[in-house]
Amino acid sequence: MRFVKHVTRVETIYCVADRLHSGRTVRVRGPEIAPTVSGWLADLGAHSPLVEDLARAACVGDWATACAVGDQLSVDVFVAAAA
Numbered sequence: 001m002r003f004v005k006h007v008t009r010v011e012t013i014y015c016v017a018d019r020l021h022s023g024r025t026v027r028v029r030g031p032e033i034a035p036t037v038s039g040w041l042a043d044l045g046a047h048s049p050l051v052e053d054l055a056r057a058a059c060v061g062d063w064a065t066a067c068a069v070g071d072q073l074s075v076d077v078f079v080a081a082a083a
Contacts, residue, residue: 014058015080020044027080030059037075048073 016033018024018040028036033055041047050069057065058077066077 012059012079013081015076015078017076019074019076030055033058033077037073040075041073 011029013027013029014033016026016028016036021040024040026036034051037051037054038047041051050073054066054069054073054075054077057063057069070076
């Protein structure tokens with residue numbers, strides 16, 4: 001008898017909230033965190049390499065770093081759901 005292992009891919013959805021614009025909150029996949037925050041910064045005429053650090057920290061679950069970088073960028077990121 002042969003057993004087949006089924007692999008279920010879990011995709012995490014993150015909630016990203018802009019602290020500078022009340023009500024601007026989105027639910028995105030990990031790879032969409034940096035482009036989303038970069039777009040918000042671009043609306044303000046700003047750019048920061050910290051958005052990549054934020055996305056990386058959130059995706060690996062380094063919440064201390066994600067919170068610290070989020071503070072500098074005026075955004076909050078947290079896990080919304082795993083699907």
